[in-house]
Amino acid sequence: MTPQDTKPYRIGKAQLDLLAELTNANGVSGDESEVREMIRKKVTPLADEIKADAMGNLLVIKHARKTNALRVMVDAHMDEVGFMIVDQDGDGLFEFVQVGGGDERQFISKAVVVGKEKLPGVIGFKPIHLTPKNERDSKIPLDSLRIDLGPAGKDKARRGDFAAYATRFSRSGDTIFAKVLDDRLGCATLIELLRTAPAEIELLTSFSAQEEIGLRGAKVAAYDFEPQIVIAVDSTPAYDFPRPDGNQNTQYNCKIGSGPAIYLADRGTLSDPRLVRFISRTAEENGIPYQFRQPGGGGTNAGALHLTRSGIPAVSVSIPGRYAHTPIMMASVTDWQNTVSLLKNVLDNLSPAVLLEERP
Amino acid sequence: MKTLLKKLTETAAPSGYESAVREMIRSEIASLSKDIKVDSLGNLIVTLGKKTDQGLKVMIDAHMDEIGFMVSHVEKNGQVRFSNLGTLLPHYLAGSRVLFLNGVRGTVNFDRSDDQHKVPSLDKYFIDVGSVNDKDCTVAIGDVGIFDEPFVDLGNRVAAKALDNRSSCAVLIETMKRIRSTPHELVFVFSAQEETQTRGATTASYAIEPDLSITVDTTPSLDLLGVKMQVDLGKGPAIKLRDTGMLADPKVVAWMEKTAKNNKIPYQLEVLDIGTTNARAIQVSKSGMPSGVISIPCRYVHSPSEVIDMTDLQQTVELLTALLGEPILLS
Numbered sequence: 145m146t147p148q149d150t151k152p153y154r155i156g157k158a159q160l161d162l163l164a165e166l167t168n169a170n171g172v173s174g175d176e177s178e179v180r181e182m183i184r185k186k187v188t189p190l191a192d193e194i195k196a197d198a199m200g201n202l203l204v205i206k207h208a209r210k211t212n213a214l215r216v217m218v219d220a221h222m223d224e225v226g227f228m229i230v231d232q233d234g235d236g237l238f239e240f241v242q243v244g245g246g247d248e249r250q251f252i253s254k255a256v257v258v259g260k261e262k263l264p265g266v267i268g269f270k271p272i273h274l275t276p277k278n279e280r281d282s283k284i285p286l287d288s289l290r291i292d293l294g295p296a297g298k299d300k301a302r303r304g305d306f307a308a309y310a311t312r313f314s315r316s317g318d319t320i321f322a323k324v325l326d327d328r329l330g331c332a333t334l335i336e337l338l339r340t341a342p343a344e345i346e347l348l349t350s351f352s353a354q355e356e357i358g359l360r361g362a363k364v365a366a367y368d369f370e371p372q373i374v375i376a377v378d379s380t381p382a383y384d385f386p387r388p389d390g391n392q393n394t395q396y397n398c399k400i401g402s403g404p405a406i407y408l409a410d411r412g413t414l415s416d417p418r419l420v421r422f423i424s425r426t427a428e429e430n431g432i433p434y435q436f437r438q439p440g441g442g443g444t445n446a447g448a449l450h451l452t453r454s455g456i457p458a459v460s461v462s463i464p465g466r467y468a469h470t471p472i473m474m475a476s477v478t479d480w481q482n483t484v485s486l487l488k489n490v491l492d493n494l495s496p497a498v499l500l501e502e503r504p
Numbered sequence: 505m506k507t508l509l510k511k512l513t514e515t516a517a518p519s520g521y522e523s524a525v526r527e528m529i530r531s532e533i534a535s536l537s538k539d540i541k542v543d544s545l546g547n548l549i550v551t552l553g554k555k556t557d558q559g560l561k562v563m564i565d566a567h568m569d570e571i572g573f574m575v576s577h578v579e580k581n582g583q584v585r586f587s588n589l590g591t592l593l594p595h596y597l598a599g600s601r602v603l604f605l606n607g608v609r610g611t612v613n614f615d616r617s618d619d620q621h622k623v624p625s626l627d628k629y630f631i632d633v634g635s636v637n638d639k640d641c642t643v644a645i646g647d648v649g650i651f652d653e654p655f656v657d658l659g660n661r662v663a664a665k666a667l668d669n670r671s672s673c674a675v676l677i678e679t680m681k682r683i684r685s686t687p688h689e690l691v692f693v694f695s696a697q698e699e700t701q702t703r704g705a706t707t708a709s710y711a712i713e714p715d716l717s718i719t720v721d722t723t724p725s726l727d728l729l730g731v732k733m734q735v736d737l738g739k740g741p742a743i744k745l746r747d748t749g750m751l752a753d754p755k756v757v758a759w760m761e762k763t764a765k766n767n768k769i770p771y772q773l774e775v776l777d778i779g780t781t782n783a784r785a786i787q788v789s790k791s792g793m794p795s796g797v798i799s800i801p802c803r804y805v806h807s808p809s810e811v812i813d814m815t816d817l818q819q820t821v822e823l824l825t826a827l828l829g830e831p832i833l834l835s
Contacts, residue, residue, distance in 0.1 A: 394577045394585045395627065408646040409574055409587065414520030414700060416544070420646075436645045438576040439587040455545040455707030503546040503696075504523045 153485040155477050160320075162186065163332045163480075164313035167322035170257065172226030172306040173243050173357045176200050179222045183331060183351050190338040200353035201361045203368065204334075206341040214496050217348040217371035217456075218337060218487070219362055219445050220330025220378065221355030224323070225469050227291065227307040229258065236297035237290040238265075240307060244356030246469050248286050254471050255310040256291060258301045264310065268292040309471035318477045325465045325473040326379035327355070329480055333377050333463070336484045342492045355445050359412070362445035366452035373419065373457050373494065376446040377487065379475070380405050380437050380462035395438065398464045401476050403433030404483040407460035410440065412447020416457035417504045423459060423490055432486045437462060457499060461487065505674055505817060508532070509662065510655040512670035516605055518572025518650050519589045519700045522546050524605075525568045525670070529694050532677050546696035547708040551689065552680060558831040559687035563714035564679075564824070565705055565782050566672035566721065567698030570665065571806055573602055573631065573649045582635035584610065584643055588626060590699025593729070595623045596807040602631050603652035608642045610634070610649075651808040660814050661737065667810040669698065671800050671817055672720040679824045687831050698782050702749075705782035709789035716756070716794050716832065719783040720824065722812070723774055723799035731778045735801045737813040740770030741820040744797035749780025750787050755834035756796035760827065767826045769819050774799050794834060798823060 171179035180202045184194060193205040202222070208214075225244030233239050238258070242248075252269040267289055272280075291307055293300060311323040322328075334349045341347045348369040353361035366374060384399040398405040406423055407415050427434040437460075450458035463483045465475040517525035526548045530540065539551035548568070555561055571590035578584055597612045604610070610633035614624045631649075635641040643649075651665040664670075676692050683690070691712050696704035698721075709717065723742055725735050735742045743760045744752050764771040776799075787795040800820055803811040 392579055394579060409520065409589065412701075414589070414697060414703075417521070438645065439574045440576060450545070451703055451706050453707070454711035455543055455547075455704075457544050499544075502523065502526075502542045503544065504521055 153481065153488055155481040155484070159332065159336065160315065162335065163320070163328065164322070166328040166331055167313045167324055170262070170308035171222050171224055172308050173223040173354045175306040176222045176353045179331070180351065183222065183335065186335050187338055197364060197368065199361045199364050201365045202351040203365060204338065204349045204351065206338055206347040208346045209343040213344060213346045214373065214494060215346045215348060215369070215371045216491065216494060217350060217366060217369050217374040217449070218334055219350045219352055219365065219374060219376045219449060220334045221327045221352045221361065221445060222331055223353055223356050224308065225356050226309070227256065229291070229301050229303055229305040229307065231303060232299070233290060235295045236293040238293065238301055239287070240291050242286065243306070244469070249283070250470050251286070251289060252284060256307045257310045258291060258293060258307040259305040261300070263293050263297055263300055265291045265293040265297065265307070311471045320475050320477060321472055323471055323473065325475050326468045329379050329463045329465070329475060330377040333480070333484050333487065337487055337491060340488060345491060345494060347491065352445055359445050359448035363448040363452065366449045366456065370453065371456060372499070374446065374449040375487070376444040376449060376458065376460040378444040378460060378462045379465040379468060380442070381468045382464040382466050398435055398437045400464050400466060401479060402435040402464070403479060404486050405435050405437035405462045405464055407437050407444070407446070407462065408439045410443045412443035413450055413458060413460070415446070415459040418498055418501065419457055419459040422498050423461065423486070426489050426493060427486050430489050432482050432489070434486065457503070505678060506657065506662065506814065508677065509671060509674045512673055513655050513664035513666045516603055516650045517568060517570060518648050519569040519697045521605060521648050522569050522696045526694065529568065529673060529677065533680055536680050543708065543711060545704045545707050547704045548694040549708060549712070550680070550692045552683065552692065553686045553688055553690050555689035556687040559689065560715040560832055561689045561691065562828065563691045563693060563709060563712050563717040563786065564676060564828070565693045565695055565717060565719045565786060566676045567669045567696070567704065567782055568673050568694040569696055569699055570650055571699050575643050575645050575647045577645065578638045578641045578643070580638050582637050582641050584631040584633055584641065586629070586631060589648065591806055592626060593806050594626050594629065597629050600808045601652035602649040604643050604647050604649035606643065606647055608633050609652060653808045658811070661811055662814065663809045663811045665808050665810065667802055667812050668722040668805050671722060671802070671812050675720050675800070675817065675820045675824060678821045679828065682821065682825045683828060686828055688828060690828055695782060702782045702785040706785040706789070709786040713790060714793055717783065717786045718824070718827065719781050719786065719795070719797045720820065721781040721797065721799055722802035722805060723776055724805045725801040725803050729778060733776070735772055735774050735799070737801050737803060737811070738815060739772050739801070740816060741823050742772045742774035742799040742801060744774045744776070744799055747776035747780045748778065749784030750795065752796045753794040756794050759832065759834055760796055760798065760823070763826050764823055767822065769823050769826070771823065
């Protein structure tokens with residue numbers, strides 16, 4: 145090891161600028177090209193092979209500097225939840241449907257941009273002045289909402305155009321605010337991992353498409369790569385608040401500031417215990433804080449990845465983030481730094497020995 | 505077979521953590537085959553025989569995992585919250601005992617609510633492992649456990665946890681011991697993670713690429729969640745017609761019925777409106793294959809004390825042995 149390698153990893157201005165750029169870009173599921181091309185530019189100097197496949201995944205390989213190296217796939221999804229225009233309904237008013245899992249109650253009064261030209265608009269709704277008391281408690285059905293582009297937007301959007309939230313990146317001390325930290329944080333992490341890819345492993349990175357609508361990109365990416373180990377890097381919701389009724393919050397999923405969240409079990413995957421053990425030990429040996437994400441529902445691309453072909457040992461490591469699938473998320477720079485740091489150490493130390501023993 | 509069944513059901517092996525039962529099964533069948541593999545999801549794959557001109561590559565599947573608990577949080581007062589591995593039915597939980605794989609034992613109960621007549625949802629349940637606070641708690645997030653119930657001999661019937669699906673594992677083991685000759689390449693799969701969306705069978709069938717598959721699993725007798733089943737204990741193995749995940753190949757059903765009749769083995773026909781088996785994943789693997797399921801009637805499925813009939817079990821072995829010993833002609 146050179147002294148350079150022993151320096152702890154730091155998130156600096158360059159990394160934060162990269163994240164800002166990635167989160168300000170739009171890539172609603174099925175329409176990932178803007179993000180994909182941005183990432184392609186960033187990884188071109190770092191990678192040996194780059195290709196975009198039919199689903200829109202960007203598959204980036206950094207070869208090992210030895211033969212028969214361990215094939216390790218690291219995945220992060222590029223896509224984000226958003227909307228699709230269905231029909232024009234008046235001057236600059238558009239009906240829409242949602243893409244991916246958003247909470248309808250959170251849609252109203254949000255700023256969006258529509259189509260390739262990024263036309264500014266708003267999911268408009270009746271103001272309080274005109275809303276009688278009895279209406280304020282009722283749910284607002286999606287089909288009563290419109291994206292309003294204003295009169296200038298008349299005929300500017302058409303059926304099939306995508307719309308994304310318009311939020312811009314900002315930062316306050318250790319806290320970052322942005323839309324779609326889920327999962328551009330993962331994308332930025334993968335770029336950092338490519339930068340320092342270890343010589344001993346065949347590093348197969350997939351910037352995957354269509355995660356939010358059913359893990360569709362990852363499924364074919366893993367088929368193509370045929371890895372021996374997969375690690376999905378995602379953002380996982382932190383709901384680490386006290387409960388309003390004063391009882392203990394026993395379902396927080398994970399906590400901001402407590403480090404990378406290692407998955408044990410979710411709706412789609414029972415993480416390979418050998419990889420969970422290896423990653424948590426690597427964290428401990430390097431003094432990197434980590435947490436286990438609470439087992440339960442939810443899921444990552446690992447759900448599709450580990451069932452590919454005859455099966456692949458898999459685990460997810462996520463960066464905690466509040467307010468996922470809304471216009472604005474919140475995460476900690478330190479958590480991100482610890483996640484990149486942990487994964488770098490994991491890649492540096494992974495060897496086939498991890499899989500020598502059978503799965504417990 | 506009771507002795508084997510007792511050993512199998514008293515082994516702790518929830519979905520994703522099957523190694524204990526895998527080792528137990530491996531030791532039972534080690535002398536029968538030189539071709540024994542474990543894949544990355546933890547499936548145990550055992551091959552018997554060679555495919556002849558008149559033979560097929562047949563996959564015979566029984567899942568070896570059982571439903572279980574995974575710790576999700578320890579409260580300040582030491583109560584352990586958990587997530588489910590597979591389908592834990594809340595109405596079976598209160599008062600049941602749990603054994604964690606690290607040796608810790610506990611008992612399940614739930615937060616009292618105003619409505620005593622309503623079964624609470626799973627998040628209202630906790631495990632009491634005897635700890636007084638979170639610091640002295642002997643389990644932590646990620647620890648896994650199973651129902652802690654001993655095997656009980658009720659005469660011709662038995663009660664145990666995990667008869668779903670260790671009874672089918674016993675059937676496969678017994679069948680493997682009985683088969684003297686076969687024209688087929690028989691690939692027996694003791695599969696992992698069935699209770700969590702039939703995942704083990706998904707990857708095992710991809711690797712094996714069989715010509716035909718038979719899944720052996722338990723099926724609810726009496727009723728489960730209020731859905732009545734016309735499958736009874738003591739009336740023989742059930743040949744599946746359909747469940748919520750698959751339609752059995754009618755030619756496979758006909759072959760199974762004919763073989764049962766020819767061998768004077770009683771059988772029942774099964775239509776299951778709640779739940780499915782590994783066959784749903786195997787049937788559509790790669791370019792697909794004819795698939796069938798033989799079910800062992802089982803009462804109180806997914807409870808800490810499931811009940812089966814030993815004659816049903818014996819007859820399931822007889823049917824499976826008869827099916828695998830001769831050339832298979834589907835028509």
